[in-house]
Amino acid sequence: xxxxxxxxxxxxxxxxxxxxxxxxxxxxxxxxxxxxxxxxxxxxxxxxxxxxxxxxxxxxxxxxxxxxxxxxxxxxxxxxxxxxxxxxxxxxxxxxxxxxxxxxxxxxxxxxx
Amino acid sequence: xxxxxxxxxxxxxxxxxxxxxxxxxxxxxxxxxxxxxxxxxxxxxxxxxxxxxxxxxxxxxxxxxxxxxxxxxxxxxxxxxxxxxxxxxxxxxxxxxxxxxxxxxxxxxxx
Numbered sequence: 001x002x003x004x005x006x007x008x009x010x011x012x013x014x015x016x017x018x019x020x021x022x023x024x025x026x027x028x029x030x031x032x033x034x035x036x037x038x039x040x041x042x043x044x045x046x047x048x049x050x051x052x053x054x055x056x057x058x059x060x061x062x063x064x065x066x067x068x069x070x071x072x073x074x075x076x077x078x079x080x081x082x083x084x085x086x087x088x089x090x091x092x093x094x095x096x097x098x099x100x101x102x103x104x105x106x107x108x109x110x111x112x113x
Numbered sequence: 114x115x116x117x118x119x120x121x122x123x124x125x126x127x128x129x130x131x132x133x134x135x136x137x138x139x140x141x142x143x144x145x146x147x148x149x150x151x152x153x154x155x156x157x158x159x160x161x162x163x164x165x166x167x168x169x170x171x172x173x174x175x176x177x178x179x180x181x182x183x184x185x186x187x188x189x190x191x192x193x194x195x196x197x198x199x200x201x202x203x204x205x206x207x208x209x210x211x212x213x214x215x216x217x218x219x220x221x222x223x224x
Contacts, residue, residue: 032210034210042216043117043200043214043215043216043217044157044200044202044212044214045214046211046212049210049211059211090156090157092156094210100144100145100162100204100210101147101159101162102147102159102210102212103159104149104156104157104158104159105156106155106156107154107155107156109154
């Protein structure tokens with residue numbers, strides 16, 4: 001069976017500091033990978049998605065970037081955090097072909113102070 | 114632009130009191146409609162995928178239905194453990210695997 005991991009679970013960072021959130025998937029090959037952000041009381045907003053190593057599509061122009069250095073690893077980064085970057089960050093995966101369902105990880109709660 | 118609107122925003126139920134959640138959508142070429150359950154501080158948990166109008170799916174006390182403009186999630190005789198936020202999302206046929214989510218409905222079931 002497939003499992004998805006995210007870390008850290010929680011993070012408190014000062015404004016202007018860098019960010020690196022990591023997501024890994026086990027039990028499948030060549031998954032599609034996604035980063036979402038969920039602000040307090042709001043729905044999920046797709047930030048980035050990737051269909052393969054080094055292939056990243058950005059949905060929202062912002063202070064964040066994503067990378068996929070390995071098949072089952074997805075990283076969300078920022079060089080300088082803003083207050084508005086606070087939120088709940090969720091990584092998700094889906095099979096590369098066929099089934100469209102996205103499966104979510106446990107999330108990272110980021111607070112920028 | 115794809116749009117998903119969920120109502121009500123919040124729902125308080127007594128244990129055993131059945132109710133329905135609504136998900137209205139506007140999308141060009143629906144490929145699939147998804148329902149997820151999200152507990153506080155956790156990632157969404159997949160419940161159902163519906164692909165065409167008239168389709169229905171059930172899981173324990175939950176039943177999801179789909180029309181050309183909306184989807185309903187029926188909760189029959191809910192229990193306190195059904196308390197959660199329920200999220201609806203749509204996928205457009207020409208948009209790859211991208212999902213557009215609604216704002217969710219927070220359900221609280223009191224014993």
